[in-house]
Amino acid sequence: MRAPVSIxxxxxxxxLSIAPAARAQADATFAKANADFAAGNSSAAIxxxxxxxxxxxxxxxxxxxxxxxYFRAGDRGRAILNYERALALDPSQPEAKANLRLAxxxxxxxELAPNRVEEHLDYLTRNQYAWLxxxxxxxxxxIFCGLCFAQRRAVVWIFxxxxxGTVCVGAxxxxxxxxxxxxxxxxxxxxxxxxxxxxxxxxxxxxxxxLPPGSEVRILDTRGDWIYADLPNDLQGWIPTRSAExxxx
Numbered sequence: 001m002r003a004p005v006s007i008x009x010x011x012x013x014x015x016l017s018i019a020p021a022a023r024a025q026a027d028a029t030f031a032k033a034n035a036d037f038a039a040g041n042s043s044a045a046i047x048x049x050x051x052x053x054x055x056x057x058x059x060x061x062x063x064x065x066x067x068x069x070y071f072r073a074g075d076r077g078r079a080i081l082n083y084e085r086a087l088a089l090d091p092s093q094p095e096a097k098a099n100l101r102l103a104x105x106x107x108x109x110x111e112l113a114p115n116r117v118e119e120h121l122d123y124l125t126r127n128q129y130a131w132l133x134x135x136x137x138x139x140x141x142x143i144f145c146g147l148c149f150a151q152r153r154a155v156v157w158i159f160x161x162x163x164x165g166t167v168c169v170g171a172x173x174x175x176x177x178x179x180x181x182x183x184x185x186x187x188x189x190x191x192x193x194x195x196x197x198x199x200x201x202x203x204x205x206x207x208x209x210x211l212p213p214g215s216e217v218r219i220l221d222t223r224g225d226w227i228y229a230d231l232p233n234d235l236q237g238w239i240p241t242r243s244a245e246x247x248x249x
Contacts, residue, residue: 026057042073060090076107077191077213084247091125109214110232126178133171140164188244190215197237201226208237217244
């Protein structure tokens with residue numbers, strides 16, 4: 001039994017030694033990309049930032065800076081995509097919100113209509129609401145178990161149980177509303193120029209809607225090189241798969 005344990009310990013030590021080196025390399029790449037951007041070399045900055053995205057070194061700052069690089073390069077679709085990704089990680093980032101609005105206005109991008117509930121849920125991200133709901137759920141379980149074994153059930157603990165239960169249900173509702181809304185898992189951004197949504201999976205099919213770069217769609221189905229999606233203006237249609245990218249990686 002000693003040999004396998006030794007191998008596991010050696011592997012763990014190896015992983016722990018690699019992690020700081022990988023982090024240092026990522027920081028160096030990020031700093032180099034920032035320097036390229038400051039020097040006006042947008043293409044080199046984009047290459048550096050994208051390498052970090054490919055290696056899953058995701059952060060709101062990375063996507064924000066990548067959005068700025070694409071914006072300077074004139075690629076409004078990918079700029080909007082990365083501003084959206086930054087806000088998905090940090091919805092309170094004011095610079096990303098301002099730049100997103102500017103890029104949308106310049107690109108004349110079309111947006112999906114938010115549902116009524118979603119308009120009031122921009123204080124936290126979907127994951128944060130999920131953590132809040134999970135915390136409230138386990139707090140409810142703990143309080144309920146305590147009340148079951150308590151000889152005297154204090155009113156304050158009953159109130160705490162009701163409150164935590166309400167928070168749990170409310171957070172679950174918020175997660176559901178966000179998942180079905182503009183920040184849901186299936187929302188994508190059009191990165192192609194003047195993409196035509198069509199009624200069928202053929203370039204010769206009639207056009208449903210012309211989508212400027214940066215427009216929002218919600219993917220419903222995929223068929224070969226085409227995706228079927230909810231479109232702005234309460235429409236639906238088919239667009240080429242290569243013409244859009246998901247906001248949530």
